Amino acid sequence: MxxxxxxxxxxxxxxxxxxxxxxxxxxxxxxxxxxxxxxxxxxxxxxxxAEVVPNRVMTWNICNPCGENSADRAAEIATYAPQVIGMQEACVRDVERVRDYLKSRYGLIYHVEYGTVLRNWGRCGGLPWSPGAYGQAVLSAAPMTDLVHREYPDGGSEDRGYMAVTTTVGGQPVRVFNTHLAQRRQEAVRAAQTDVLAAEIAPYDRAIVIGDFNAVANAPELGAMWKLATDVDAECQPSSFSGGCKPTTDWQSKFDYIFLRGISPLKHRVHPTRYSDHHMLYSDLDMSTAREGS
Structure with a gap:
């Protein structure tokens, strides 16, 4: 497409x-x-x-605890209807409600997999002895297989991790990673996390890596990612300063990425939203060269 x-x-x-x-x-x-x-x-x-755009992927840190309405989040997603959505700071209950709204209100049916890293009553509600699960989630219009979810050996001030699934984008099977790195001012922790993630990505000739990396493009801790992949924003390079990349947060920093390995972007967009302190980032992809087993 x-x-x-x-x-x-x-x-x-x-x-x-x-x-x-x-x-x-x-x-x-x-x-x-x-x-x-x-x-x-x-x-x-x-x-x-609505209709899913089969070659479109999105990343969105949905912000928890922010008290936002799942119906509003679903409406934002339905506007762009990506094939794959990677969420960070995702509570399982919130994601379930978003998925239900997408189906009942917009006719968008998604499969979901979770990369839970902790259970947190303050963030995700529930009962003190049975708190909600928190971490990453991937929603895909196509079934997902080969789920892997790992916590980083050092999460920093809060547990962090990554997840990976194999699913279909643009009619082609592809490995999709979703991550959330350590909070700001923890550069050394993020560098170690990026090394772990890069080692998992490296065996794949073609992969999509989405997430909140909590670092600008020229931050040293992203070096391992730039060696493997490029961002969908062609103007955003590892040598870029803040003005070279479109910001993806309310504080005008580029923290959210869709890294591509062996895949080309067609176009991308950053969409500010009042339902999170992170913007929605999506890209349409050229999957014509992606093949099974990549």
Whole structure:
């Protein structure tokens, strides 16, 4: 799929979602003329059904604990409908609700795998003796296999880790990694974590690595990643200073990446959102050279 086709799909989807919202608004004002489960309701659901863009991947640190509504997060994701979404700071309960909203409101059906690194009542709720699970998650429109999730030997001030799955992007099987590195001002810890992650990526000729790396492009701790892959932002290079990369956070730093190994980007976009302190980053990819076993 080329960039023009992708743009057309997004435009069409936005028109459908707008039409559905206008009709729902009318229902609120004048009330339904028939039963909610009648033919009209079925037609309305058809109108707001989105379509997954098969070669699109997204990374999003959804921010926990931020108290945001899962329905709002789902609406943001549905606007761009990526094939694969990697989330960081993801509570399992939140991800489950997001997935349910994506299915019930937008007709987007995703499989999900988790890379839980800790259980935290303060972040994820639950009961003190049964707190919610927290870490990474991958949602994919295609089934996922060969799940691996690991905690880094040293997480820094909070447990951190990575996960990996094999799934389909653009009609081709590919290994997808999702990670969240140590918090800011822990450069040495991040450097060790990046070395661990790079060693796992290296055997794959083609891979997609998404996540919140908590470091700008020219930070020394990202050196191991730049040796293996490139970012979807062609202007963002390891020699770049802050002005060379589009920021992905509210504090105007580039911390979020979609690294590609043996795969070419078609276009990417950074989408600021009020539902997290990190922006949504997505890219359409050229998967024409990706083959099974890469």
């Amino acid at each position: 080329d960039a023009h086709v992708g743009e057309a799909i997004v435009f069409t989807r936005r028109i459908r979602l707008l039409a559905g919202a206008l009709v729902l608004g009318c229902l609120v004002l004048v009330g339904p003329s028939g039963p909610i489960d009648g033919p009209f309701a079925s037609s309305l659901r058809d109108e707001i059904t």
